[in-house]
Amino acid sequence: MTVLTDRDLLRERCFLAGAWIEADSGERVAVTNPATGAVIAHVPRCAEAETERAIAAAQAAFPAWRARTAAQRSALLRRWFELIVENREDLAILMTLEQGKPLAEARGEIDYAASYVEWFAEEAKRLYGDVIPAPQADRRIVVVKEPVGVCAAITPWNFPAAMITRKVAPALAAGCVMIVKPAEQTPLSALALAVLAERAGIPAGVLSVVTGRARAIGAVLTASPVVRKLTFTGSTEIGRLLIAQSAGTVKRLSMELGGNAPFIVFDDADLDAAVAGALVSKYRNSGQTCVCSNRFLVQDGVYDRFAALLVEAVAGLTVGDGLDPATQQGPLIDAPAIAKVEDLVADAVASGARVAIGGQRHALGGTFFAPTVLTDVAPSMRVAVEEIFGPVAPLVRFTDEAEAVRMANDSDYGLAAYLFTRDAARVWRVGEALEYGMVGINTGLISTAVAPFGGVKQSGFGREGSKYGIEDYVEIKYLCMGGL
Numbered sequence: 271m272t273v274l275t276d277r278d279l280l281r282e283r284c285f286l287a288g289a290w291i292e293a294d295s296g297e298r299v300a301v302t303n304p305a306t307g308a309v310i311a312h313v314p315r316c317a318e319a320e321t322e323r324a325i326a327a328a329q330a331a332f333p334a335w336r337a338r339t340a341a342q343r344s345a346l347l348r349r350w351f352e353l354i355v356e357n358r359e360d361l362a363i364l365m366t367l368e369q370g371k372p373l374a375e376a377r378g379e380i381d382y383a384a385s386y387v388e389w390f391a392e393e394a395k396r397l398y399g400d401v402i403p404a405p406q407a408d409r410r411i412v413v414v415k416e417p418v419g420v421c422a423a424i425t426p427w428n429f430p431a432a433m434i435t436r437k438v439a440p441a442l443a444a445g446c447v448m449i450v451k452p453a454e455q456t457p458l459s460a461l462a463l464a465v466l467a468e469r470a471g472i473p474a475g476v477l478s479v480v481t482g483r484a485r486a487i488g489a490v491l492t493a494s495p496v497v498r499k500l501t502f503t504g505s506t507e508i509g510r511l512l513i514a515q516s517a518g519t520v521k522r523l524s525m526e527l528g529g530n531a532p533f534i535v536f537d538d539a540d541l542d543a544a545v546a547g548a549l550v551s552k553y554r555n556s557g558q559t560c561v562c563s564n565r566f567l568v569q570d571g572v573y574d575r576f577a578a579l580l581v582e583a584v585a586g587l588t589v590g591d592g593l594d595p596a597t598q599q600g601p602l603i604d605a606p607a608i609a610k611v612e613d614l615v616a617d618a619v620a621s622g623a624r625v626a627i628g629g630q631r632h633a634l635g636g637t638f639f640a641p642t643v644l645t646d647v648a649p650s651m652r653v654a655v656e657e658i659f660g661p662v663a664p665l666v667r668f669t670d671e672a673e674a675v676r677m678a679n680d681s682d683y684g685l686a687a688y689l690f691t692r693d694a695a696r697v698w699r700v701g702e703a704l705e706y707g708m709v710g711i712n713t714g715l716i717s718t719a720v721a722p723f724g725g726v727k728q729s730g731f732g733r734e735g736s737k738y739g740i741e742d743y744v745e746i747k748y749l750c751m752g753g754l
């Protein structure tokens with residue numbers, strides 16, 4: 271394996287109640303490098319019993335953690351942030367090894383992940399309440415914010431670090447404690463973050479990371495009355511299941527689920543900017559991002575020109591192992607992922623779409639898929655309806671603004687949307703008409719810790735990052751003082 275400066279960051283045990291443990295069964299799961307198929311590590315295959323112990327440890331740790339002052343919690347989070355930044359290169363290498371994204375993108379994700387910790391270290395100190403003018407002279411009404419309590423996070427493989435910090439940091443800032451179940455494909459980044467949290471001095475039980483059997487761990491987390499909140503990022507299908515499972519304990523939930531982002535290019539757009547935006551929003555992380563553009567809606571007048579420019583730009587993308595500095599697009603995460611992308615492209619072609627570039631597995635083999643542009647795509651084709659999660663840009667034609675908005679909103683999803691135009695009035699009209707939680711205007715990159723990330727419709731609910739993100743981890747309590 272590529273040498274880490276600090277080998278201690280590569281952990282093959284879970285972090286539970288401040289101890290590094292094996293699974294009770296002794297079973298382990300292999301972690302593979304998607305670029306080579308090589309096994310790079312093993313992690314414990316934990317199940318019900320270990321999850322129960324993590325919950326008990328969190329419950330035990332909660333009173334002391336919530337009792338610390340906001341400034342004390344903030345200082346520990348700040349230290350965690352500094353350690354993430356100091357270990358940026360090792361964390362990025364680990365991420366590329368287990369996830370496949372190019373090293374430059376992995377470094378970017380570590381910075382992004384760290385920025386959530388930095389942000390919420392600051393927000394911890396600003397969790398203000400309210401004083402409400404009372405209707406009676408002898409009363410005072412005060413609103414305070416209290417931590418929700420024991421929280422659980424189930425996270426995906428596409429952003430192995432950032433999806434953890436943007437849940438853990440606001441939770442800990444608010445005074446909650448957290449159990450994380452990372453994705454099976456990418457546990458090493460989660461465990462390395464736990465190493466750094468431990469080094470930062472975050473007390474035992476405040477943060478646990480349990481790897482292993484998703485269904486068993488999820489069942490215990492959702493059924494437990496001790497766990498007061500579940501936050502999930504992943505597929506809509508599993509989100510629905512977790513919502514149903516949480517009904518029995520009436521848990522608070524945050525769901526960041528799938529997307530089908532429209533990327534709308536109007537006739538008056540700056541086409542060079544639109545192509546640059548398309549590249550970053552479509553091909554970053556090999557298209558495996560819930561906010562990736564899933565369908566390009568391009569107006570008649572610029573359709574052919576935009577397609578030609580996009581194909582030219584895509585032809586210049588270098589595909590390869592993420593550890594190679596020349597690589598701009600890595601492999602897909604695993605065999606089912608590439609099979610799904612291949613199937614969607616085949617379905618589109620069979621229905622009349624044209625492959626302008628790519629359209630098949632890359633010559634490198636394995637799970638590498640050629641960066642692809644499809645033209646003559648109809649909005650009803652599966653490739654424009656389902657979440658692709660791969661480097662495929664389907665180009666759909668539209669005639670006028672009303673049609674673009676109608677097509678864009680014709681989806682069960684509502685996470686991110688993008689539009690490119692030079693018309694300021696249209697920016698407002700279309701920006702407001704889009705039924706999405708986030709809208710990128712003349713940009714393909716909207717993710718930042720300072721803005722609220724989240725969706726509407728079947729893309730989920732709750733917001734992460736920004737001043738709103740911490741609210742998902744607090745309960746509002748009102749104190750009514752009478753007889754004054």
Ligand SMILES: NC(=O)C1=CN([C@@H]2O[C@H](COP(=O)(O)OP(=O)(O)OC[C@H]3O[C@@H](n4cnc5c(N)ncnc54)[C@H](OP(=O)(O)O)[C@@H]3O)[C@@H](O)[C@H]2O)C=CC1
Nearest residue numbers: 425426452453454484485488504505508527528560657659
């Ligand atoms: N919104 C987003 O950012 C993401 C969307 N997706 C979409 O979902 C598709 C499938 O990806 P996939 O990785 O299977 O996504 P999943 O939704 O299956 O996985 C996300 C997380 O949920 C866990 N999980 C899976 N099943 C259960 C369960 N029954 N109970 C509790 N936790 C569970 C997974 O654990 P484990 O890994 O151990 O199975 C993982 O930690 C992608 O192609 C993409 O379309 C995927 C990832 C992120």
Ligand SMILES: O=C(O)CCCC(=O)O
Nearest residue numbers: 428429503559560561717
């Ligand atoms: O794809 C996801 O699951 C989260 C989006 C990453 C980002 O914050 O941009």
